[in-house]
Amino acid sequence: MLFSDFGLDKRLLSTVEHLGFQAPTDIQHQAIPVAMTGQDLIASSKTGSGKTLAFILPAMQRLIKNRALTKRDPRVVILTPTRELAKQVFTQLRLFTAGTQFKAVLILGGENFNDQVKTLEKDPHFIVATPGRLTDHLKQGHFYLHGLELLILDEADRMLDLGFAKELSLINKAADHRKRQTLLFSATLDHAQVNDFALELLTKPKRIAIGAAHTEHKDITKRFYFADDLEHKEALLHHFLTDEKYQQMIIFTATRSDTERLANDLSKKGLSTVALSGDLNQSQRNQIMESFSKGQHKILVTTDLASRGLDLVNVSHVINFDLPKHCEEFVHRIGRTGRAGNKGDSISLVGPKDWTSFKNIESFLQMNFDFSDVEGLKAKFSGIKAQESKTKKATVSNTKKIKAKAKNQQKKPMRKVVFTQDAGDLPVMRRKQKLDPNLIDKDTNEEVD
Structure with missing residues (x-):
């Protein structure tokens, strides 16, 4: 059509x-x-x-x-x-x-x-x-x-x-x-x-x-790397900036302070970098995005401000320095590359604080991701094993107690009574005091169910 x-x-x-x-x-x-x-x-x-x-x-x-x-x-x-x-x-x-x-x-x-x-x-x-x-x-x-x-x-x-x-x-x-x-x-x-x-x-x-919200973007390669801490993430980032061949790159962070700090660090290393964060006024933000879209800078460090709507054809790489809290934002972040039929690369660094977000992203995209290693920068951290919730533990414990109690409280066999004499042969039981007939006649108490 x-x-x-x-x-x-x-x-x-x-x-x-x-x-x-x-x-x-x-x-x-x-x-x-x-x-x-x-x-x-x-x-x-x-x-x-x-x-x-x-x-x-x-x-x-x-x-x-x-x-x-x-x-x-x-x-x-x-x-x-x-x-x-x-x-x-x-x-x-x-x-x-x-x-x-x-x-x-x-x-x-x-x-x-x-x-x-x-x-x-x-x-x-x-x-x-x-x-x-x-x-x-x-x-x-x-x-x-x-x-x-x-x-x-x-x-x-x-x-x-x-x-x-x-x-x-x-x-x-x-x-x-x-x-x-x-x-x-x-x-x-x-x-x-x-x-x-x-x-x-x-x-x-x-x-x-x-398509569904979790539909895989076939033009974008997704890579994940474990990171032990902030220092380890920075070492991995510098490796990718040196080793990867990129046209333009967007680096997503979780906080404004990390945005400014990383941008300053990369600028000192001679990399053409600009930072975009929410504390800038609109005029400053417009100027930054315009200069980046024109190719005047190779690297943009930002929070999720730039994760949606921006059609930046020359962005070949996206790096998630921190994973987003919301799964949808991951899709929008990596969607800044691989546009207009071009191929794109996304690299995500997963530390202990990112683990919950990572598992949520896997569930949202209905995919299981493997982790890659960088020679000389392999992480000691390798994920957090799923732990039983307190509710589940309490349920299991209560179930065991109920079973044990049921076992110990099995019904005792009923004692059998065998009469070997006729009723007439049994001894007569006598009361110590005689009942007054007048009391019996005047008894007006009702039965209570």
Whole structure:
């Protein structure tokens, strides 16, 4: 199937061809026709599958072919969980709005609020935003959603995990009219909160699942190495930086302090390195990601800020210096490499503190991973044996006690009584005192069951 088979406007097809897109991906093949009919949609696909184009093309087609419901309200709102992903979506959207009458704006937290008010006053057709900042403007009446035609939630599972349920509900109610269409994209449809939220936002949605959340990414090689401690991890990291042939590399850490420390250490060793962490303001983060995407740095050290949505074609290696707490983040991290049909390598260092995360990842991906060794850097740590839980131990102990008690308390045999005399031959038992007949007649006590 080709993009021309969707019945898209010629201007959109021209842009698609100019950008080098050829045959649609699986998610594009299934989602675009549904979205173009105006039906609500809930869809899932793995990272790097091309879902951004799967909602940008139907959105543009709708605006080109249909008249606006109102003159001033935005026609399309696209929500993302993080600023970085919002920027990525906005960049792709601008490629399609360029040369048209449609205006697109980016509304993010951490940027000048008053400047955003002025931007919203210009009545944009598209708003790409993070939920928190958008609801701030909505509450203050800087724009309205009475004429919203299309609400798109990208990585809805992540937005809910980050606690944006209240904001999403507010946006939904502000644009609650029968002509609105909603497209919800999630990494998985097995997310309980996503399914509950879909019932609130969507009307008789079409469900599309391209692969499972644990589907293996065939273009990415996964390698795991044991590490004894922080010093051992650093030694392994320096080995890979020296031994591996890479174009660009992303190193994921668990904390901001490790991010800064590792980046400074690698820079001192003459490696072109930049760090990205949550304590930077939005302008600094934008500058760092832009310089890295342009190839001005070879190594990016970051927390999970850069694990989603960033389309960095030249990233050949991802190193998990620390494993993430959530299994889904592992999939998104390694998904920063092996994009657009390229091969990628992921290397994960597993220490004692990472062991629980590692076992959870194995369970989530439904795979068992082997560990490799680096000559001269073999770890003493080799995993933690599964221990019986206290509950299980207590159950086993109680079962043993019950069995032992039952054995010791076996029923004793009943004593047999054999009468060798007739009843009339038995001796008569006499009472010491005679009973008064009057007492018997006056006895009025009742039986108690």
